[in-house]
Amino acid sequence: MRMAKINPKDDTILLLIAIFILSASLGTCYGREGKHWRHSEACQFKKGQGHRGGHRHHCQHHNRLSPKVNGDGYTVPQDTMTSLAGSSGRTTTFNVLDYGAKGDGHADDTKAFEAAWAAACQVAASTLVVPSGSVFMVKPISFSGPNCKPGIVFQLDGKIIAPTSSQAWGSGLLQWIEFTKLTKIKIKGKGTIDGQGSVWWNDSATVYPTDELDSVSSTAQNSTISSTDMISTNLSKMPSTKPTALRFYGSSDVAVNGITIQNSPQTHLKFDSCTDVQVFGVTISSPGDSPNTDGIHLQNSQNVLIYSTDIACGDDCVSIQTGCSNVYIHNVNCGPGHGISIGGLGKDNTKACVSNVTIRDTIITGTLTGVRIKTWQGGSGSVQDIMFSNIQVSEVHTPIMIDQFYCDQEKCKNETAAVAISGINYMNIKGTYTVQPVHFACSDSLPCIGVSLTSIELKSVQGSHLYDPFCWETYGELKTTSEPPISCLQKGKPSNLPSQLVPC
Numbered sequence: 001m002r003m004a005k006i007n008p009k010d011d012t013i014l015l016l017i018a019i020f021i022l023s024a025s026l027g028t029c030y031g032r033e034g035k036h037w038r039h040s041e042a043c044q045f046k047k048g049q050g051h052r053g054g055h056r057h058h059c060q061h062h063n064r065l066s067p068k069v070n071g072d073g074y075t076v077p078q079d080t081m082t083s084l085a086g087s088s089g090r091t092t093t094f095n096v097l098d099y100g101a102k103g104d105g106h107a108d109d110t111k112a113f114e115a116a117w118a119a120a121c122q123v124a125a126s127t128l129v130v131p132s133g134s135v136f137m138v139k140p141i142s143f144s145g146p147n148c149k150p151g152i153v154f155q156l157d158g159k160i161i162a163p164t165s166s167q168a169w170g171s172g173l174l175q176w177i178e179f180t181k182l183t184k185i186k187i188k189g190k191g192t193i194d195g196q197g198s199v200w201w202n203d204s205a206t207v208y209p210t211d212e213l214d215s216v217s218s219t220a221q222n223s224t225i226s227s228t229d230m231i232s233t234n235l236s237k238m239p240s241t242k243p244t245a246l247r248f249y250g251s252s253d254v255a256v257n258g259i260t261i262q263n264s265p266q267t268h269l270k271f272d273s274c275t276d277v278q279v280f281g282v283t284i285s286s287p288g289d290s291p292n293t294d295g296i297h298l299q300n301s302q303n304v305l306i307y308s309t310d311i312a313c314g315d316d317c318v319s320i321q322t323g324c325s326n327v328y329i330h331n332v333n334c335g336p337g338h339g340i341s342i343g344g345l346g347k348d349n350t351k352a353c354v355s356n357v358t359i360r361d362t363i364i365t366g367t368l369t370g371v372r373i374k375t376w377q378g379g380s381g382s383v384q385d386i387m388f389s390n391i392q393v394s395e396v397h398t399p400i401m402i403d404q405f406y407c408d409q410e411k412c413k414n415e416t417a418a419v420a421i422s423g424i425n426y427m428n429i430k431g432t433y434t435v436q437p438v439h440f441a442c443s444d445s446l447p448c449i450g451v452s453l454t455s456i457e458l459k460s461v462q463g464s465h466l467y468d469p470f471c472w473e474t475y476g477e478l479k480t481t482s483e484p485p486i487s488c489l490q491k492g493k494p495s496n497l498p499s500q501l502v503p504c
């Protein structure tokens with residue numbers, strides 16, 4: 001369509017040739033389907049920022065020509081990158097093995113990673129390589145970027161494991177691997193980040209030392225592990241603060257693609273205060289009974305796209321917290337776990353705001369809840385403009401839930417203030433449940449409004465049907481007949497809605 005506007009034929013042909021040459025010189029270019037609001041950084045190497053539309057066009061064009069494009073993303077074309085970056089001859093690849101990493105799974109490779117990062121940080125669009133075939137033990141580390149050049153690619157093809165000795169964690173840390181204050185940062189590859197969380201999950205201090213001693217003795221014959229390493233193994237209990245495995249903070253234009261994140265002590269992947277985030281082709285895996293192991297945690301982040309991702313964990317597959325808006329999640333498999341949740345919001349009388357969230361084309365299997373909104377009594381702010389569509393549930397305890405009385409202790413104080421909930425749409429939610437198909441428990445003082453249900457078909461797993469659909473102070477519309485029938489939704493709006501709410 002763009003082309004059609006250029007009139008003289010010769011110009012069109014020249015332009016096409018130019019596009020072809022440019023595309024070919026770029027090597028493979030990763031194409032992204034259906035993300036109109038994002039741009040592909042592979043294409044930006046050409047001319048820097050500011051020409052999104054045109055360059056995306058080139059990439060899509062090239063995709064059709066190139067048979068090499070595959071789901072793993074593009075291979076960074078070194079030569080092209082160097083010349084285009086104008087840094088004539090300067091290397092753009094930094095392999096952790098060249099900075100002293102052993103990659104034997106025992107030696108402490110933290111310093112090597114820090115050194116490789118320090119070097120990569122100086123070069124725009126550089127690549128830090130963590131090669132396949134090696135296992136790197138890396139202690140808590142921060143890849144910090146306020147002074148780094150933009151466009152760094154963290155090419156993870158090997159495995160990174162967390163230390164299991166309590167000493168490495170001091171009195172407790174909030175994260176293990178952290179990327180902060182970066183612009184245009186991408187982690188991609190076939191590699192794995194393994195938090196070795198089982199030493200954290202069992203609270204018992206007596207179980208843990210056996211495990212550590214086993215792993216030490218099995219490698220003691222090989223001189224890869226020194227005697228001081230063995231002595232330094234602290235057999236005491238892990239600290240009570242459990243770290244998130246991989247956290248991004250204060251960054252923009254973040255992508256995580258292809259990697260596996262497993263066995264985190266706590267949340268696997270977290271984005272805090274980030275904008276323009278993409279997660280795709282990622283696998284997150286930990287046992288269904290591992291405590292508090294959320295899959296992906298979003299907080300204060302906007303323009304987040306998550307797709308083609310499998311999440312199995314012991315808590316929420318995706319947890320969307322305060323300050324998030326424009327979140328789009330599709331083609332995600334969730335389970336085991338607790339489902340996909342917005343909240344808990346408003347804890348300790350805080351204000352929470354979440355808006356414009358879409359969850360669609362998602363399969364949820366064997367989880368506690370399917371799609372859930374949970375808020376604490378006493379909070380303020382709002383949750384609005386939420387769409388859950390094409391959700392296939394299988395043997396989920398409670399597929400559809402709004403809980404404005406969320407409480408993780410035995411008992412919570414009754415309060416009148418609440419996070420306002422409005423504009424919540426459920427469409428095509430189908431499959432099986434084991435406890436209750438629909439549970440809406442809204443605030444007496446601030447009822448849920450604009451709750452709409454379309455094409456709901458939920459069957460109980462034979463013999464396990466315990467409760468009928470439940471609604472409390474829930475207003476909205478049942479747009480089609482549902483299975484089971486949902487008659488508890490109240491039509492229209494409540495008469496007692498407070499005139500002023502705490503604005504977001």
Ligand SMILES: *[C@@H]1O[C@H](CO)[C@@H](O)[C@H](O)[C@H]1NC(C)=O
Binds near residue numbers: 198
């Ligand atoms: C944690 O406990 C489970 C079951 O109690 C056990 O199977 C597992 O080996 C323990 N893991 C560690 C690292 O102690």
Ligand SMILES: *[C@@H]1O[C@H](CO)[C@@H](O)[C@H](O)[C@H]1NC(C)=O
Binds near residue numbers: 218219222
């Ligand atoms: C010790 O090293 C040898 C080769 O150097 C290797 O074949 C063997 O698997 C290693 N053993 C252990 C327990 O790591």
Ligand SMILES: *[C@@H]1O[C@H](CO)[C@@H](O)[C@H](O)[C@H]1NC(C)=O
Binds near residue numbers: 166167236
């Ligand atoms: C092990 O760590 C604990 C704190 O986590 C500390 O109090 C203790 O002294 C350490 N023990 C050794 C042998 O280093």
Ligand SMILES: *[C@@H]1O[C@H](CO)[C@@H](O)[C@H](O)[C@H]1NC(C)=O
Binds near residue numbers: 326356358
């Ligand atoms: C909602 O979010 C999507 C991205 O998921 C964005 O394209 C759209 O513009 C947003 N809508 C509003 C009203 O902000």
Ligand SMILES: *[C@@H]1O[C@H](CO)[C@@H](O)[C@H](O)[C@H]1NC(C)=O
Binds near residue numbers: 412413414
């Ligand atoms: C809170 O309210 C519920 C429902 O109205 C009531 O059953 C419960 O006893 C109250 N709890 C407290 C601590 O007042």
